[in-house]
Amino acid sequence: xxxxxxxxxxxxxxxxxxxxxxxxxxxxxxxxxxxxxxxxxxxxxxxxxxxxxxxxxxxxxxxxxxxxxxxxxxxxxxxxxxxxxxxxxxxxxxxxxxxxxxxxxxxxxxxxxxxxxxxxxxxxxxxxxxxxxxxxxxxxxxxxxxxxxxxxxxxxxxxxxxxxxxxxxxxxxxxxxxxxxxxxxxxxxxxxxxxxxxxxxxxxxxxxxxxxxxxxxxxxxx
Amino acid sequence: xxxxxxxxxxxxxxxxxxxxxxxxxxxxxxxxxxxxxxxxxxxxxxxxxxxxxxxxxxxxxxxxxxxxxxxxxxxxxxxxxxxxxxxxxxxxxxxxxxxxxxxxxxxxxxxxxxxxxxxxxxxxxxxxxxxxxxxxxxxxxxxxxxxxxxxxxxxxxxxxxxxxxxxxxxxxxxxxxxxxxxxxxxxxxxxxxxxxxxxxxxxxxxxxxxxxxxxxxxxxxx
Numbered sequence: 001x002x003x004x005x006x007x008x009x010x011x012x013x014x015x016x017x018x019x020x021x022x023x024x025x026x027x028x029x030x031x032x033x034x035x036x037x038x039x040x041x042x043x044x045x046x047x048x049x050x051x052x053x054x055x056x057x058x059x060x061x062x063x064x065x066x067x068x069x070x071x072x073x074x075x076x077x078x079x080x081x082x083x084x085x086x087x088x089x090x091x092x093x094x095x096x097x098x099x100x101x102x103x104x105x106x107x108x109x110x111x112x113x114x115x116x117x118x119x120x121x122x123x124x125x126x127x128x129x130x131x132x133x134x135x136x137x138x139x140x141x142x143x144x145x146x147x148x149x150x151x152x153x154x155x156x157x158x159x160x161x162x163x164x165x166x167x168x169x170x171x172x173x174x175x176x177x178x179x180x181x182x183x184x185x186x187x188x189x190x191x192x193x194x195x196x197x198x199x200x201x202x203x204x205x206x207x208x209x210x211x212x213x214x215x216x217x218x219x220x221x222x
Numbered sequence: 223x224x225x226x227x228x229x230x231x232x233x234x235x236x237x238x239x240x241x242x243x244x245x246x247x248x249x250x251x252x253x254x255x256x257x258x259x260x261x262x263x264x265x266x267x268x269x270x271x272x273x274x275x276x277x278x279x280x281x282x283x284x285x286x287x288x289x290x291x292x293x294x295x296x297x298x299x300x301x302x303x304x305x306x307x308x309x310x311x312x313x314x315x316x317x318x319x320x321x322x323x324x325x326x327x328x329x330x331x332x333x334x335x336x337x338x339x340x341x342x343x344x345x346x347x348x349x350x351x352x353x354x355x356x357x358x359x360x361x362x363x364x365x366x367x368x369x370x371x372x373x374x375x376x377x378x379x380x381x382x383x384x385x386x387x388x389x390x391x392x393x394x395x396x397x398x399x400x401x402x403x404x405x406x407x408x409x410x411x412x413x414x415x416x417x418x419x420x421x422x423x424x425x426x427x428x429x430x431x432x433x434x435x436x437x438x439x440x441x442x443x444x
Contacts, residue, residue, distance in 0.1 A: 166347050170346075201378070201382065204382075208375070
């Protein structure tokens with residue numbers, strides 16, 4: 001078991017090393033988050049946002065920031081021509097898990113920054129912060145688990161263009177709907193019991209996407 | 223792929239003809255808001271059944287492609303997906319016309335309506351992905367992988383979330399916690415008619431699928 005996971009850690013560390021060497025993705029993402037929030041502020045900043053609108057806008061900006069950031073790991077691999085070296089080094093499932101871990105940490109980072117910026121710029125509705133943050137964590141995990149596999153598909157296509165958002169958006173609709181209902185329930189008095197339903201949907205979503213990606217990734221990576 | 227036998231063609235044609243005539247003429251119980259438009263249950267609902275039925279063929283052929291790497295399976299998967307799209311579009315259109323008469327507007331963001339549109343986006347994305355790859359084997363491989371990945375997400379879009387989120391379609395949860403039924407104490411005649419119509423539309427979908435597959439195979443030879 002240890003020998004299976006060893007390359008996963010090494011590859012994840014490699015992802016971060018490559019990222020911090022150029023810092024293209026991180027800085028680009030930060031600017032993207034700030035610009036999208038500023039855009040929202042210019043268009044609706046002068047009104048007090050009701051909870052559904054506040055969280056709807058927040059999930060929307062998360063979605064677009066994720067579309068910018070999450071496909072990079074695989075696309076950079078084919079752009080720089082390093083994919084073949086990677087094939088020599090590790091099994092497909094190990095590579096997938098490493099990319100997933102990187103995307104998982106990245107999407108959690110995005111959502112952390114996004115939340116701070118949103119709370120800073122807009123007056124946040126009164127919420128149960130514990131449940132809200134666990135919802136963010138689950139949402140970021142689900143986002144990473146769904147999009148990592150799609151990014152590997154996009155990386156192999158010839159004309160990449162807007163392909164990544166086009167492929168991801170329909171599969172993320174159920175996720176966004178569940179997350180919006182989750183965060184909306186966090187504004188209620190005692191959300192604990194009500195959250196069971198979206199919680200089970202999110203867990204099932206993460207389980208299904210991860211399993212399907214791990215099985216299918218073997219076929220497309222060879 | 224062999225064409226369907228002429229007996230099958232005659233049977234399907236006469237069956238659909240009888241369904242349309244008897245669906246229009248047979249008596250239907252009085253239901254407050256629906257009134258005579260309730261007859262649409264014989265056309266709108268079976269078309270969505272036929273769509274899921276034919277998408278199962280698409281799923282199966284994509285799976286077979288990944289196992290055997292034979293391009294004929296890829297053509298079958300593509301043609302089944304396009305027939306599925308056709309039935310999806312007719313479902314949306316018949317549903318929208320029905321909604322205009324009963325709910326007052328063509329489109330009112332009922333979860334089932336919205337998520338069904340999401341399902342159409344999934345297959346739209348499948349065709350976009352196919353267009354963006356040049357090499358036929360690679361196109362088949364990426365298409366099959368996306369098709370399998372999307373198919374396992376389909377339950378979220380059409381079966382799970384519409385039963386969890388409040389909406390106007392039958393099956394959506396109501397305030398009491400129960401799910402609202404289609405027809406209270408569903409009538410035996412409606413049941414028989416509905417299931418025969420499902421059978422008829424599934425046969426029609428299969429017929430279209432064989433024609434389309436033969437067309438694609440012919441095209442690939444020239």
